[in-house]
Structure formats: C-alpha cells, structure tokens
Amino acid sequence: MVTNNHAILLVEDDHNDVLLIKRAFQKVKIANPIIVLNDGEQAISYLAGREPFVERPLPMLVLLDLKLPRKSGHEVLEWLRQQQTLKRLPVVVLTASSESSDINRAYDLGANSYLVKPVTFDALVEMVKTLNLYWLILNRRAEIANG
Amino acid sequence: MLNRNILSRTRVEVIFVQLQQKKMRDEEKSKEQLLKELIDLRRTVVTNDTEHRLREEYSKVKENEQKYYNLFQSSNDAIFIQDLNGRILDVNQKLLSLFGYDRSEMIAASMSDLVSATEESKYRSALESLVSDGATIFEIDLRRKNGEPFPAEVSASMFAVNGEKVVQGIVRNISERKRAEEEFRKYRKHLEAFVAQRTDQLESANKELESFAYSVSHDLRAPLRAMEGFANALLEDYAEKLDETGKDYARRVVSAAQHMDILIQDLLAYSRLSRSALKPNEVSLDSVLGEVMHQLSSDIQKIDAQIRVERPLPEVMGDHATLVQVLSNLLSNAIKFVEPGVKPKVNIRAEVVNNRVRLWVEDAGIGIAPEYHDRIFRIFERLQGMETYPGTGVGLAIVKKGLERMGGKAGVESVPGEGSKFWVELRMRGL
Numbered sequence: 344m345v346t347n348n349h350a351i352l353l354v355e356d357d358h359n360d361v362l363l364i365k366r367a368f369q370k371v372k373i374a375n376p377i378i379v380l381n382d383g384e385q386a387i388s389y390l391a392g393r394e395p396f397v398e399r400p401l402p403m404l405v406l407l408d409l410k411l412p413r414k415s416g417h418e419v420l421e422w423l424r425q426q427q428t429l430k431r432l433p434v435v436v437l438t439a440s441s442e443s444s445d446i447n448r449a450y451d452l453g454a455n456s457y458l459v460k461p462v463t464f465d466a467l468v469e470m471v472k473t474l475n476l477y478w479l480i481l482n483r484r485a486e487i488a489n490g
Numbered sequence: 491m492l493n494r495n496i497l498s499r500t501r502v503e504v505i506f507v508q509l510q511q512k513k514m515r516d517e518e519k520s521k522e523q524l525l526k527e528l529i530d531l532r533r534t535v536v537t538n539d540t541e542h543r544l545r546e547e548y549s550k551v552k553e554n555e556q557k558y559y560n561l562f563q564s565s566n567d568a569i570f571i572q573d574l575n576g577r578i579l580d581v582n583q584k585l586l587s588l589f590g591y592d593r594s595e596m597i598a599a600s601m602s603d604l605v606s607a608t609e610e611s612k613y614r615s616a617l618e619s620l621v622s623d624g625a626t627i628f629e630i631d632l633r634r635k636n637g638e639p640f641p642a643e644v645s646a647s648m649f650a651v652n653g654e655k656v657v658q659g660i661v662r663n664i665s666e667r668k669r670a671e672e673e674f675r676k677y678r679k680h681l682e683a684f685v686a687q688r689t690d691q692l693e694s695a696n697k698e699l700e701s702f703a704y705s706v707s708h709d710l711r712a713p714l715r716a717m718e719g720f721a722n723a724l725l726e727d728y729a730e731k732l733d734e735t736g737k738d739y740a741r742r743v744v745s746a747a748q749h750m751d752i753l754i755q756d757l758l759a760y761s762r763l764s765r766s767a768l769k770p771n772e773v774s775l776d777s778v779l780g781e782v783m784h785q786l787s788s789d790i791q792k793i794d795a796q797i798r799v800e801r802p803l804p805e806v807m808g809d810h811a812t813l814v815q816v817l818s819n820l821l822s823n824a825i826k827f828v829e830p831g832v833k834p835k836v837n838i839r840a841e842v843v844n845n846r847v848r849l850w851v852e853d854a855g856i857g858i859a860p861e862y863h864d865r866i867f868r869i870f871e872r873l874q875g876m877e878t879y880p881g882t883g884v885g886l887a888i889v890k891k892g893l894e895r896m897g898g899k900a901g902v903e904s905v906p907g908e909g910s911k912f913w914v915e916l917r918m919r920g921l
Contacts, residue, residue, distance in 0.1 A: 363716070366719070464719040
C-alpha cells in the first residue's frame, strides 16, 4: 500500500523548538499536518502502530531530534531501519549537535539527511523552505506497507 | 741465551788451554790414548754444562711459576680451576673467601654444594657450551658454605694441562648489580604504573570535557534559539503593539542571543582543536582556499570585497579542516577590519623559506599597533568596540592554536593605517 498521507512526524522534546518549527512551517506556508511526539519511545510506538497509535496515519517524512527522553533519536533510527518496509521512510535528523560522532553515527544508522538547528529564526525559516522544496515536493516516495 | 753461549765458548776455550797443558805434560802418551781422554774430558764438560743450564732454567721456571701462582692467589677476582667432570683442582684465596670454605673443604666440595639446586642444569649446559666454544660467560646463582645464595657471573675458558683439558673460571659476585637492576626495574614499574594512572585520569578528564562540550553545543543553545525565536516573533506578530523602545529591546535580545551563539560555536571550535589529535597530511592550500572562499562568498559579495590570490599555492603538511577554519578566520578578519565605507582589498600569496611554506593574508585595512601584535592571538582579546567590529575574540586564538597543533606558526606584521599582513607557516609537502 502506498501511503497517501502527507503528515510530517516531528520527534522533539523541547517545546520551544516545537513552537518555533511550527511557526517556521507556517511562514513557509506548508500545509502538511505536523504530528509532534516528545520522546523516542512514543515515536517507535507510533511508527509501529501500537496502542495508543493503532489508527495512526503513516508520515511521509520524519524529523528526528537526537537527544530525546526514554529512547534517543539514534535508537529510533536503528529500530526503524530494521523494520520490513517501514525502513524506507525518509528520516531527516534535526538536532542541535554538530559533533562529528553524532553525525557519523546517524548516517551509519541510515539517516537520509542531517540538519543542525540554527539559532536564528530567519535561518530556520530558510532551512524549512529548502526542506519543503526537497523532501516534500521534489523527493519521490517509496512504497511502504501499512502494518 | 746469548750470555749462555758466550759462557759456553769461554768455557770451551778454558778447556782447550787445559788440554794443551795436559798435552804438553803427557807428551809421551799415545795419540790414541790422548784422543780417548780428550773425548772423555769433553763429555764431562758438556754434561756439566747441560746440567748447569737445566738447573738454571728450572729455577727460572720455578720462579716464574711462583710469580704466576702469587698472581693467581692474590687476584682480586675469585678464580677456580676444575676438570671437565666438575672436580675442583685449584682455587685462589678470593674464591675461598667468596664461598666461605677453607682450601681443603673447597677442593672436596661437590657441585651441588656450590650451585643452588635449581641452577645445576644451567651450570651443566654452560659447561657443554664451553666445550664446544672454548669460552663462555653466564650468570648463575651460587651458594656459600652457610647456605646463603648469591648471584654470580662466571666467565670460563678452557685450556690443556699435560694434554688434559681443564676449565678455568672467574667468579664475580653480582649482588650489587642485581640489586641495582632490581631497583631500576622497580622504579620503571612504578613509573609505568604512574603513567598509566595519569593517562587514565587524563582520558576520563577528556571524556568529561567531551560530554561537557556536547551539552554546551546541545543544551546551552536550545534556550538561545527560544530567546532569539520568540523575540523575533514579538517583533513580527506584535509590531503594532510595541513602541520604538519596545522594538529596540526585542532587537537587543535577538542580537545578544545571536552573539552568544557565535561565542559558543567559537569556543567549541577552540576546545575541539585543543583536545583532538591532528595527524598532518598533504594538503593543497589551493583547495583549502577554494573552500574558504565558498564559505565566505555571501559576505564577500555583500561588502564587495576584492580578493586576489597568487595561484598556484603550494601543498603543505597539515590538517585540511583545521586549515579551512584558520584561513576562514584570517580572511574574514581581513575583510572586516576596514574603515567604515571602504571596500576591503585582500592579497593572498605564499613563499617558501627553508622548506617551510609561509602563507600571507595581506589587507589594506585599519592595521594594528605593534604593542598588540602578540596580544591579539590570545583568547578573548579584542581591540575594537563591539559596535563597529563585532566579534568574539576567539578567531585568532583558533588560528594560533590550530597552527600549533599542526606544528606550524602564525604571526602578523602591521602598521596602523597601512593594513595588516598575517602569516601562517607550515612544513612543505613531503618533508
């Protein structure tokens, strides 16, 4: 089954960042709904379709922070890439860390892209603009079985 | 020998004279008789002479033997002579005092009395190698009469007496040497343990520093994003509700947050330089500069800076990423520190002196007074007010630290009002 869903899954525990990212999406006029989850364990439950997320729509893109409560972004990524077809889901890491060990590990685990959160809001808007153009408009999606 | 010949000849002359006298006395005797007597006489003389010589030589030999025996006995080295079965034939005084036996006890002693039980096989194999090689030196634990063991070095050689092979050995007590060696080993062990402990401590300190740097990069920047983002949101969404002072305050929050972010990034870059190990590789300065120009391209365009590069630039031994950081700092300084309204002009060139490459970044900017030429390379040193020339005071500290880590140097030549010439120096490629 091809996911027709246009939702974006944002895994982020910092509420300020959630607010600012949502605001940046508004500024760029992205209509795709944003689903926000605050820790790595919830992210896995959601993607796996476990309670309470059995009826969840599959996202077309995951924006994943690395430093998360319960399970880190690296762990989420590692779990995801071991799933049957779910592993095809594009994941863009969006984090504050620019440490090369974090970057390398994310790519080793199968991240599709790695972005460092800019401090200035203008730079965030620019980043979201490019993200929209590339991942939401240009990029072709793979088939993902819903289950 | 010569003396003895002279003596013999003289003696023969005497005999000749005696014979002539006798001949005169015995003229009446027959020639045959005379000849016989002559032969007898001669025999007697010759015999006497040989005996005399032998006696003389014997006493000389005796004298010599005594001399050598005294030497053997009074030697400061402990010496023994034994046959190939290990039976002791002779020893000197020093050896006796070394072992604590008297002469007869020593001669009667068996090998197991003198060599520690665990060392007997070692001694036997040393004897075997002595037979095949003629001489050997080995270390062995020996035992005194009172049972006390001591380490010794034995240098043994072999020679023949009356066609029979005997072993002559010199025994040295090496307790002192062993003790010194043991002491040295102990010190070395102690030192190794100490170094290992310090290394552990440093490693864990380094790990702590790394996790500190991580939390700085991650956790400290999050509140900055919030400050900057929401102050911006105020300015945009509530612009009509804020008067000019309110807007000014919000803008100040934005710029302070931005400045602190740059400061954190610079500090992180500086601390990363201090702790990461750099392995110098061959690096093309042309490609480094290409990357730097690309990074700074929007700034360069914005202020319409003129940058001239005298290509080709040589290749050096360094670290690519660090060099990009270093040159990026130098070039952004060069285009920043100009009189307001003046278009920056920068010239970049390299020269080779004594197998070292010196890369110059020369600007026509405001220049630096000589008394500050050293200070500007220290961290947090700033010469200009934040309003005119914003910055963190970390850039040139990164340049200096980066060059140090790559085994190079950095410096400046400058006159106020006439621009600055910053240089970095590195080893040439392949040297």
